[in-house]
Amino acid sequence: MTLQGKTAIITGSNSGIGLGIAHELARAGASVVINSFTDREEDHAIAKDIADTHGVDARYIKADMSKGAECRALIAQAGGCDILVNNAGIQHVAPIDEFPEDKWDAIIAINMSSAYHTTAAALPIMRDRGWGRVVNVASAHGLTASPYKSAYVAAKHGVVGMTKTVALETAQEPITCNAICPGYVLTPLVEAQIPDTMREYNMSREDVIKNVMLTRQPSKEFATVEQLGGTTVFLCSDAAAQITGTTLSVDGGWTAL
Ligand code: NAD
Numbered sequence: 112m113t114l115q116g117k118t119a120i121i122t123g124s125n126s127g128i129g130l131g132i133a134h135e136l137a138r139a140g141a142s143v144v145i146n147s148f149t150d151r152e153e154d155h156a157i158a159k160d161i162a163d164t165h166g167v168d169a170r171y172i173k174a175d176m177s178k179g180a181e182c183r184a185l186i187a188q189a190g191g192c193d194i195l196v197n198n199a200g201i202q203h204v205a206p207i208d209e210f211p212e213d214k215w216d217a218i219i220a221i222n223m224s225s226a227y228h229t230t231a232a233a234l235p236i237m238r239d240r241g242w243g244r245v246v247n248v249a250s251a252h253g254l255t256a257s258p259y260k261s262a263y264v265a266a267k268h269g270v271v272g273m274t275k276t277v278a279l280e281t282a283q284e285p286i287t288c289n290a291i292c293p294g295y296v297l298t299p300l301v302e303a304q305i306p307d308t309m310r311e312y313n314m315s316r317e318d319v320i321k322n323v324m325l326t327r328q329p330s331k332e333f334a335t336v337e338q339l340g341g342t343t344v345f346l347c348s349d350a351a352a353q354i355t356g357t358t359l360s361v362d363g364g365w366t367a368l
Pocket of ligand 1: 125127129146148174175177200201221222248293294297298299301
């Protein structure tokens with residue numbers, strides 16, 4: 112399956128799941144635009160590595176997904192958008208009565224409202240080009256809840272709702288909009304939590320992974336960024352042309368419980 116001639120924009124893609132998705136879309140032949148708010152030399156080096164590895168065009172564009180105007184500018188600056196992957200996200204954990212207002216606002220802005228701005232800017236471009244795929248990286252927390260993650264759960268449920276609405280608004284066009292709902296994925300963000308948790312519970316790495324992190328993931332295995340990239344490529348394939356407005360869980364059975 113080839114995505115040659117398609118341009119994919121992946122928000123929040125200088126690490127973790129977004130970077131994994133960028134690699135798999137590039138492997139399938141798409142030109143990719145990676146993004147974060149940082150604009151470091153290494154961000155541009157990541158784009159060059161993708162280009163060199165897969166023989167495609169790859170570029171880094173700085174844009175802060177907490178700011179609506181920058182979300183829209185990202186789409187405009189990319190000079191094309193056939194595939195939009197809304198992936199940027201942050202987390203903060205606290206009981207709701209102690210949840211800092213600035214963290215609430217940032218999570219809602221980056222994890223949810225950014226997808227409104229980028230989708231609004233991308234749809235007219237997709238319509239002009241006669242084809243489009245919007246893939247929203249939600250979460251198992253877009254379908255279920257956990258304590259102390261009120262902003263994250265609210266934002267991810269919001270993304271799932273927006274996914275359905277965009278799918279209905281584009282249902283009679285060659286454009287689809289779906290959400291991928293990962294369970295726990297071993298990204299640098301999650302990896303960094305392992306040593307502290309080992310100390311806190313006086314547990315081995317294996318026990319922390321199985322009995323603390325993956326308690327709700329029946330497979331007792333992390334999903335990988337490559338699997339999420341492969342799921343995204345599938346949603347961009349012709350086989351998925353009638354899949355729209357739905358969620359695809361990649362969670363080792365979490366939401367079957
Ligand atoms: P990560 O921290 O490795 O990646 C987050 C990305 O978002 C980074 O590229 C970061 O630069 C970017 N980002 C953060 N704030 C930004 C901003 N203001 N503007 C632009 N970019 C910004 O984490 P990850 O685990 O790869 O998470 C990626 C997505 O997957 C998030 O939406 C997250 O909620 C979702 N997710 C992750 C897991 C998991 O277990 N890792 C599970 C379910 C869903």
